[in-house]
Amino acid sequence: MGDIASEHTPLEAREQQKAAAVSLRSRVRANLFGSWWSTAVTLALGYIVLRGVFAAFEWGIVNAIWSVPYGPTGIANTAICQNAKGVGACWAVLADKYRLILFGRYPYAEQWRPAIVVLLFIGLYIVSGLRRFWRKELVLIWIGTLTAVGALMWGGFAGLPLVSEDYWGGLPITLILATFGLAFAFPLSVLVALGRRSADLPAVKVLCVVYVELIRGVPLISVLFMASVMFPLFMPAGLNIDKLLRAQAAIILFAAAYLAEVVRGGLQALPKGQAEAADALGLSYWQKTAFIILPQALRLVIPPLVNTFIGFFKDTSLVLIIGLFDLMTMGKVALSDPPWESFSTEVYLGLAAIYVAFCFAMSQYSRSLERDLNRSRGR
Amino acid sequence: MSPATADPRLIAVRRAPKRRMRLSWSDPVCRAIVWQVVIVGIVAAIAWYLIDNTAKNLAQRHIATGFAFLDRVAGIPIGESLIPYNPAVSTYGRALLIGVLNTLQVAAIGIVLATILGTLIGIGRLSKNWLLSKLTAFYVEVLRDIPLLLQLLFWYTILQGLPAPRQALHIGKAFFLTNRGMRVPLLDWQPAHSWALLAFAIGAAGTLVWRKHATRQQEATGRRPASWPVAAGLLIGVPVAVWAVLGAPFALVLPVLKGFNFQGGGTVSPEYFALLVGLVTYTASYIAEIVRSGIQAIPKGQWEAAEALGLRPGEVLRQIVLPQALRVIIPPMTSQYLNLTKNSSLAIAIGFQDVVSIANTTLNQTGQAIEGIAYIMAVYLTISLSISLFMNWYNARIALVER
Numbered sequence: 001m002g003d004i005a006s007e008h009t010p011l012e013a014r015e016q017q018k019a020a021a022v023s024l025r026s027r028v029r030a031n032l033f034g035s036w037w038s039t040a041v042t043l044a045l046g047y048i049v050l051r052g053v054f055a056a057f058e059w060g061i062v063n064a065i066w067s068v069p070y071g072p073t074g075i076a077n078t079a080i081c082q083n084a085k086g087v088g089a090c091w092a093v094l095a096d097k098y099r100l101i102l103f104g105r106y107p108y109a110e111q112w113r114p115a116i117v118v119l120l121f122i123g124l125y126i127v128s129g130l131r132r133f134w135r136k137e138l139v140l141i142w143i144g145t146l147t148a149v150g151a152l153m154w155g156g157f158a159g160l161p162l163v164s165e166d167y168w169g170g171l172p173i174t175l176i177l178a179t180f181g182l183a184f185a186f187p188l189s190v191l192v193a194l195g196r197r198s199a200d201l202p203a204v205k206v207l208c209v210v211y212v213e214l215i216r217g218v219p220l221i222s223v224l225f226m227a228s229v230m231f232p233l234f235m236p237a238g239l240n241i242d243k244l245l246r247a248q249a250a251i252i253l254f255a256a257a258y259l260a261e262v263v264r265g266g267l268q269a270l271p272k273g274q275a276e277a278a279d280a281l282g283l284s285y286w287q288k289t290a291f292i293i294l295p296q297a298l299r300l301v302i303p304p305l306v307n308t309f310i311g312f313f314k315d316t317s318l319v320l321i322i323g324l325f326d327l328m329t330m331g332k333v334a335l336s337d338p339p340w341e342s343f344s345t346e347v348y349l350g351l352a353a354i355y356v357a358f359c360f361a362m363s364q365y366s367r368s369l370e371r372d373l374n375r376s377r378g379r
Numbered sequence: 380m381s382p383a384t385a386d387p388r389l390i391a392v393r394r395a396p397k398r399r400m401r402l403s404w405s406d407p408v409c410r411a412i413v414w415q416v417v418i419v420g421i422v423a424a425i426a427w428y429l430i431d432n433t434a435k436n437l438a439q440r441h442i443a444t445g446f447a448f449l450d451r452v453a454g455i456p457i458g459e460s461l462i463p464y465n466p467a468v469s470t471y472g473r474a475l476l477i478g479v480l481n482t483l484q485v486a487a488i489g490i491v492l493a494t495i496l497g498t499l500i501g502i503g504r505l506s507k508n509w510l511l512s513k514l515t516a517f518y519v520e521v522l523r524d525i526p527l528l529l530q531l532l533f534w535y536t537i538l539q540g541l542p543a544p545r546q547a548l549h550i551g552k553a554f555f556l557t558n559r560g561m562r563v564p565l566l567d568w569q570p571a572h573s574w575a576l577l578a579f580a581i582g583a584a585g586t587l588v589w590r591k592h593a594t595r596q597q598e599a600t601g602r603r604p605a606s607w608p609v610a611a612g613l614l615i616g617v618p619v620a621v622w623a624v625l626g627a628p629f630a631l632v633l634p635v636l637k638g639f640n641f642q643g644g645g646t647v648s649p650e651y652f653a654l655l656v657g658l659v660t661y662t663a664s665y666i667a668e669i670v671r672s673g674i675q676a677i678p679k680g681q682w683e684a685a686e687a688l689g690l691r692p693g694e695v696l697r698q699i700v701l702p703q704a705l706r707v708i709i710p711p712m713t714s715q716y717l718n719l720t721k722n723s724s725l726a727i728a729i730g731f732q733d734v735v736s737i738a739n740t741t742l743n744q745t746g747q748a749i750e751g752i753a754y755i756m757a758v759y760l761t762i763s764l765s766i767s768l769f770m771n772w773y774n775a776r777i778a779l780v781e782r
Contacts, residue, residue, distance in 0.1 A: 031509035359524035
């Protein structure tokens with residue numbers, strides 16, 4: 001070992017010297033002006049990028065309007081925004097509407113509750129991302145947080161006024177649909193994936209295959225339509241289930257089919273010897289699955305699970321089409337206010353920023369996790 | 380030791396005795412049957428419960444089930460249609476068929492464009508040029524992180540913010556971009572064009588035959604006859620000759636501003652345009668990543684070995700790298716094609732009349748909720764299964780043949 005190390009040191013030192021010798025100038029030349037073709041690309045793209053950045057800076061900051069005067073009746077006077085249209089952004093629309101977009105029609109004085117709910121969700125994501133918490137206790141943390149979310153949103157105890165789900169809206173709805181969707185779809189998906197892999201139970205296998213392929217073959221919107229239009233027909237007369245709950249059920253059923261395929265990938269990646277060794281030890285099916293197979297298989301599929309979750313986070317915006325008040329719908333509601341009607345670009349950019357913030361953080365996390373897991377597996 | 384048992388090969392293979400199933404929980408076969416009966420029973424009971432409720436509810440609301448409504452006059456105004464449609468006389472069946480055709484059309488064009496754009500961006504990400512690779516990486520990251528629905532609404536708003544026809548943005552006197560969509564010149568279609576198209580199809584078939592012949596020749600003699608002159612002659616020469624013999628008709632119908640809107644030429648509606656742009660740019664960001672990882676999956680040694688064999692760069696790409704990269708690319712690409720097709724259902728949010736939109740209008744007008752949604756699901760399942768079957772066939776064709 002010592003030999004190898006001593007051999008390596010001078011080599012590394014030489015490499016470092018070489019790296020230091022490569023000056024910034026030559027690096028720029030290699031990466032931007034390597035050939036005439038590369039130079040042409042750099043110049044053309046550089047011109048477009050500079051123009052774009054300057055135009056965006058001018059529109060978004062220099063000429064932007066951040067607030068507008070309000071008339072005596074409290075109606076915004078957007079004349080200056082109208083005049084600046086096309087020249088400068090009207091961020092005043094976000095200043096005026098951000099509470100509506102973020103929290104919907106939740107009672108104004110009580111909006112600290114959905115704000116805490118949003119923070120709870122973010123905390124939950126961070127805790128779930130830390131590998132120190134990848135233990136059985138994580139399930140308890142999820143149950144606790146989701147219970148707290150429900151309690152805070154509904155209220156009706158300890159002096160908190162009751163707020164029915166008809167008044168929920170905005171970012172909490174988006175987070176609730178995505179997170180509860182994952183929380184309930186995940187156990188279901190594990191069962192479906194196990195069912196699809198079971199050789200001893202052909203009837204169960206057929207059921208699972210049909211379920212997964214059926215759901216994956218149709219768009220989410222058709223499942224949401226089913227929840228909003230057909231679901232009332234399925235229920236006994238007189239039983240009315242809230243629209244939010246119906247959409248949530250649809251998202252759970254939809255997500256479970258996709259997650260089941262992810263989990264199945266993990267089950268397939270596990271060497272057969274693990275299951276055989278467990279059988280040889282005399283473990284029952286459930287012992288084998290719970291203590292040997294799943295802990296290893298699920299660990300393998302955490303990065304694709306995060307990616308699937310990002311997909312569902314974005315897909316919750318589809319509830320706009322069946323008229324639920326998620327973040328996206330609230331953006332459209334904000335735009336239906338006559339004085340602000342024509343400033344949709346600004347509102348859409350605001351919404352996009354929120355989605356990008358969540359999705360970008362998660363995708364970066366999933367990528368770094370993938371690198372770590374690959375490294376630890378010695379690939 | 381008797382001679383019969385000396386050679387182990389001669390010992391009769393002793394089968395495990397066929398056990399009789401015992402009626403006991405410790406017998407795996409018996410257990411499996413009980414589990415299956417219980418699970419299937421539960422699913423069947425839930426299904427029966429839901430169907431029973433539905434039947435009662437339908438009876439209570441006096442809704443007749445069945446597809447009889449397909450023959451009734453629809454009265455749905457449809458803006459874009461590939462086949463003739465008249466809301467006053469055409470039936471729901473025809474309206475729904477138009478929806479399917481619109482979905483298929485937007486999906487087919489979207490798949491082609493997204494593949495081209497995605498491949499270009501994927502190759503751009505691998506560029507040695509720092510600016511190009513960073514810009515394409517930025518494109519991929521941003522487009523993937525914004526919900527498609529938001530992007531569609533955004534594009535639609537931008538298209539609606541375009542000037543009115545009188546102040547249209549235009550390229551020459553041929554292309555006009557207005558808030559009522561894009562106007563493009565159309566070729567005045569003559570029979571000569573149809574004949575030329577037919578000649579082209581025959582030429583394409585001829586080229587394939589010639590290439591097969593060239594491959595056989597190469598295997599027999601080691602020399603490959605040049606195929607490009609034959610291909611050029613069959614694909615370009617013959618159609619042009621047919622067109623010229625029939626009088627070489629060529630006339631463009633240009634859009635002309637008359638009153639408040641354009642007349643003549645072809646129209647691309649803002650809804651269609653926004654849907655196509657949104658779907659293509661969004662899906663391209665995923666395809667770019669697939670193409671990039673596919674190309675990166677090919678070890679550098681493959682390029683070097685091929686070059687050492689004396690293959691030309693084009694041959695290296697065609698014969699060595701692409702066949703291997705495609706094997707990595709095809710399966711995820713299939714699921715992106717399926718996603719694009721399913722995502723085209725978001726058309727309903729911006730008012731393009733695809734199958735979901737028309738079926739939704741139908742079920743609102745007729746109250747036939749179950750039939751409407753069953754129709755949507757059947758259409759998408761058929762499309763999904765067909766695309767998967769085709770791609771599986773193609774994948775099997777190019778798969779590595781192992782010993």
